[in-house]
Amino acid sequence: MPAYFNFAIKRLWQFVLVVFIGINIAYVITHVTPIDPVEQSISAVTSFGNTSPEAIADMRRSLQELYGLKGDWIEQYISFWRRILQADFGPSLSAFPAPVTSLIARALPWTFGLLAFTTLVSWSVGNLLGALAGYYRNNRSLKFFGVLAMALHPVPYYIVALSLMIVFGFIWPVLPITGGSAMDVQQGWNWQFVASVFHHSVLPALSLIMIGIGSWFLGMRSLVSNIITEDYVVYAEIGGVAQSRMMGSYIIRNALAPQVTGLAMSLGGIFNGAVITEKIFGYPGLGTLLVDGVYAGDYGLVLGVTSIAIIGVSLSVLVIDLIYPLIDPRVQVAS
């Protein structure tokens, strides 16, 4: 156990380091963006109005002060970290003075709900079917599914989503194609809202699962078809080990290690949001927030979302590393 403890400490330290480096890189890149939030705000405020040039110069000065863009970069950098340690990303510049954390808090449940669900479903179903297809190589319906998965998973996601939308929103309009829930339904734990959320998530979820399931399926199938030639599988077969045990503890269990790593990363990746899903299905979430933030030159917002994403992925990688010895007992010796 002390060996494991040491390993965990090391890993934890690495996690901190990775998050630190990652957020710094994001900080630097967001700050070299040529988009000037002040100009962006001024344009938004004035482009439809009749505002005199002197007034604009005036406005520029006060905005710079308001957005805290004055002061040298060292001060800005230090105060950035000071705020982050208090889980505060400061105000959003494009939705001033709303705090970035509140914008993220609003978008996160949608993104998390949709993506965690679809990732888990496509992972488990894809792997299960993939394992079966790798084991029962001559099963017709599994073969057919394999062809389907192979043909479907390279289709650009955008096309899949758009086709689903056109089929179920236009040709046979039975599913909602916009928003996370129906209009004028109050958010909260009431049946109407929950049903509405479920109903609205069908198409986005379906599109994500259709695209996601294929690579897990194909990956698992090829892993399994390698594993079934391993001596221990052949031996267990000769030994008459029960089929379900074979499948579970001998084949899937051994094929699972790389897939679990993949799952952790996909789960971490959900903090990136699903920009195209959100765009096509008008689904609320982090992706739109991020792209909007980039457009508006809103570093506060972009950094906030990016940092959440960085922490999210690192955390799931950390967790997977910590539990990896449970998945593959051979690894503990190596670490």
Place this chain on the structure above:
Amino acid sequence: MKRIIFDLLKYNNEFRIGVFLILIVMTMAGLSFFSPYPPNDVFVVPPDAPPSADYWLGTTSRGQDVFWQLSIAIRNTLAFGLLVALLSRVISIVVGLSSGYLGGWVDRVLMAINDTFIVIPLFPILILFYFVLRDSMSTILLALIMSSLGWAYDSRLIRSVAMSLKTREFTGTSVFSGMTIFEILRREHLPYVLPIIFSTTLNNMNWSIGLEVTLAVLGFMDINTPTIGGMIYWANQHTAIVAGIWWWVTFPVLTVVATFVGLYLIAVSINEYIDPRSRLSRMGGGQS
């Protein structure tokens, strides 16, 4: 090598279909050199014509012939995917194998770098790069950036394979037999990670082309270089699907799908040929 390809071609159906698809795609790409129209010019043919004898795949709302536009687009897209895949493969193999095998501080340092690359969310970074570089963001530069961002995931995968290989006996045997680290990695481990490299190369091409399409759909692209994503972008700008100009979207998508299915089938069948285990099981388990 020639023989392998010949054998595969003659006797492996999957490989044949794969080669067939890729040949079509490559021919398509090759034809771009004979295109009668400059790739970026618009309104060189009547717009919105459906597929016909004159315009095999129809014309776009921008007055471009879909066939010729597609040929240059697939050429650029293939070159792009290949460049990203190759460059990022080099990094991920080197990092993954050395990290997995050497372990210790090398592993920790490499994995710290690796994990940083994994956790940095790609998408915003790409968009930010796009803003910073603006019109100097060519397709080639995008490929470079993507390959330097897109290796980390796979190198972790390769590392995990290398780590489990390391605990197998033959590694120890090789160490005692005095092979150098490089030799061990190359001769003992590479064959085992080769299947993974094959599938990751494919996935990486898939990923990079997919991301190219995504960026293009969102409008973050170099519109001076026609690509598949670019075609979809323009079609989208002209609401081609609801306007009934389906051929503008369908043919590029079919081409991308053909490319991927083709590459996948080729990779799978070559893999089978190379991988001693699956080959053995086909050949009939060694007559000892």
Place this chain on the structure above:
Amino acid sequence: MRRLYTAFLATVMALSLVTLFSKNVEAQGIPQNIPRKELLILENPEGTIKNAGWFNIWAINAGSQSNGLQQAALDTLWYIDPEKGIDGAWDNSLAADKPIYNADFTEMRVKLRKGIFWSDGVEFTSADVKATVDIQIKNPNMRFSAVLRNNVASVDAPDAETVIFKLHKPNSRFHTNFTVRWGAIWILPKHVFDKVEDPTKFDFNKPVSLSAYTLHSFDPDGKWYIWQLREDWQRTSLGRYGKPGPKYLAYVDPGPPEKRVIAQLNHELDVIHDIAPEGMFTLAKQSKSTKAWFKGFPYGHPDPTLAGVIFNTQNEHLKNRDVRWALALMIDIRAVTMAAYRGAATISAIPVPPTGIHPDAYHKPLEAWVKDFEIDTGKSKHKPYDPNVSKQIADMLRPSMGDQIPKDDKEIKDSFGLGWWKTNLEAATELLERAGYRKQANQWMTPDGKPFTVRLMVEGDLRPVMTRAGTMIVQQWKQAGIDARVDVAQGTLLTRRSAGDFDAFIGWSVETWGGHQDLSYFMDSWHSAFLAEPGKPQPLRNWQRWSHPELDGIIEKIRKIGFDDPKGIELGHDYVKLVTREMPFIPLMAYNVFTAMDHTYWTGFPTSDNPYANPVTNWGNSRYMFVKLKPAN
């Protein structure tokens, strides 16, 4: 295993069936608790609102503006309709009459209407107007603070119906700050803001309305806002025109263009703000109930905004008028309108948008002058104007669009515009040569021997039609031997435009009232006093960074005459002639907005036949449409 697999398939099928049929088919994109017949659904082109619960429009850029807030809930002193208006383009809204200036334009007196009430029952008075000014001057970080601070010395409210603005310096156009063209300085409720500690941090949720609608509900994720007609709608400035038709308004984010088309085909979006021309054609073809501004081609509503190629005249190579004219003469406007709008554009050769009352005030009176306008290249003389371009465009379109294309000459000129400059590569060559440029192997070289490069900046996806126009112009320039490139500045355009970081871009620096001939709306900011040094941010709207002593003269003269003074039109003619000679930007066409209106639930939308208002949904002026809408049967 097989059993597991079957069970899985069965579950998937069962789930999908339940999902598909558990809900009634109609209730997808529309409110469930509001009768559809009482509801008008409009697009809010701002998309998804990040900070949805923020209604304090007087703070900078914090929430949404066109989510119904400025169209349905807020009000200010005057409106100028970009078209004819219900009762003339000018409408006294909260003000009882036009503004009254003193002789030297240093004081503006406003008489207010009586009997207007806030939605919480408090009466609107001059104190609200005064507070609007005072509070914003006091808080420099508020939206209209700078403009008020710069102009207003003091504001008095001697009685409940009178407001007197004392100005720092003469300004004959001060009232335009309170005159809605898209938006304006909205009047804030004093009784609410008086209780607020820091008005820049106040969200104004739920907003107190001054116009006919109040907030009913909104999506905390910023996708939709629903407004409800006030019981006491008669106590608002809109009450004069009768009861608004829709009891509810929904401003929604319908998503990308193809979804807007689908939503309207499904009758779930009554008014689309704007779509690609092809989307408009699709709607016109597939939906009997969809109508647009023009009943046939070119459909779209021409905004009083003039799209053009704006040069950075501080750029070394583009300083020269001859070069700019040469670039203009390389353009074939017919191909540009085809590429941009599929021909559905209203072109203009002169720097005034060809919309509203402008054709009568500027285009037609000046056509004779334009026809005679001559370019002397030193080698030869050319009359570049071609009065028949719009007819040629109509003829080009007729084979594919058939009867949708008007045949009558007047109708063609009304919808497609008058003439434009004819492509003249010979004149362009001579002009460039005079400027010291040389052509080597079909490639123009600058006087210092480098290839002549022009990067034309476009906004990409955010302005698709403009992007298409830019792409076409670049193609034409390339064919003429210029090393031209499209430079997509999606998201960065605003910053780069202000920084002068471009050779040329497709956009507009000319925006007008449309319904009023006064040009100072944009022109005043073109005065050389506001011109920025290269590299410094240029305030709006002189994006071309161009100045001319003659222009300064015109601007100064306009400042000294009244808003309605007919002399303004003469000075406008001087402006047109000057800019045509100098070509600091190439005027192309009106910015046509394809606002599509579905007549399934509502009728009475404004059209070119009945141009009582601007239907474009995000304009504050679109509120006049509410009172004219009637339920369809």
Place this chain on the structure above:
Amino acid sequence: MTTQPILRVDHLKAHFRSSYFGVYREVPAVDDISFDVAPNEIFGLAGESSSGKTTLMKTIAGLITPPLELIGGKAQFSFMPPETNLYGADPAQLARIRWSKLSYIMQGSMNVLNPLRQIRSIFRDFAAVHIGGSNSDFETKTVNHLSRLRLDPSVLDAYPHELSGGMRQRVTIALATICRPDFIIADEPTTALDVIVQKEVLGMIRSIQREMGSSVLFVTHDMGVHAALTDKLGIMYAGCLVEAGRTADIFNAPQHPYTRHLIHSLPRIGDTVQRTGLTGTPPNLANPPSGCRFHPRCPLASDICRTERPMMRQIATEHRVACHAVAGDDA
């Protein structure tokens, strides 16, 4: 031959038939082989690599997967219903006899244990269904069995990678014997082990076999092992059985030239003479030599050897050989 043999292999033929990457190959890997294994006997199979030993074993064990095909003959176990090969037998029937009557120790048994499973679970996976009883009963029986083999019960808690190679092999033997099977097929179980461990493992097989009275079909190319362990011995060459008999007889009086070669190539202490090996290499079975398959390498080859295939003939009690050159040719 008084007792009923536990295994009777009768004219067994199995070929590899493959059409892979264009080459159609028919490899007669098991070519007309007959022998018996009596109860409580260790029958050894010897031969060079690729002489068909493993294929023969697989055919006997019914592990016939394409491209291997059963062409003819049978391999009859006494505990199976008459006239049934394991191959093609009723799965329920197979499940009953597997491990309880017939078990295996595989070649390369380093990797036969699932690396992600504790030894305890592996034992349970293989044997619990045959032994039955509660978990704790099973645990007790396992521990007893291990201690009989002088294995510490703590190995049950280990994962395969935590055990040394020899240990793992011993665990595998324990696993193969826990159900006290009547017949054990052991394919090169000691090949990868160092000599000392090898000796221990062989001793272990010997003692457990004695104790249980099982029969063992033991395959190895190592003649030294055969000499030390087996009761009877069959020599294989190129898919054919060329000589079979009591181990002692064969070592004392090898008949077939190939057998002689195998035995003479065993090193002996004090030997200083350079041993002459056979010339040539084992034949390509896809295209076997005509007549006697050994003739291209045989020092005694005559014309008949090139044309006619020698049959197995009894030359002494329980000693058969297939060679034209042995004891006059009267066939």
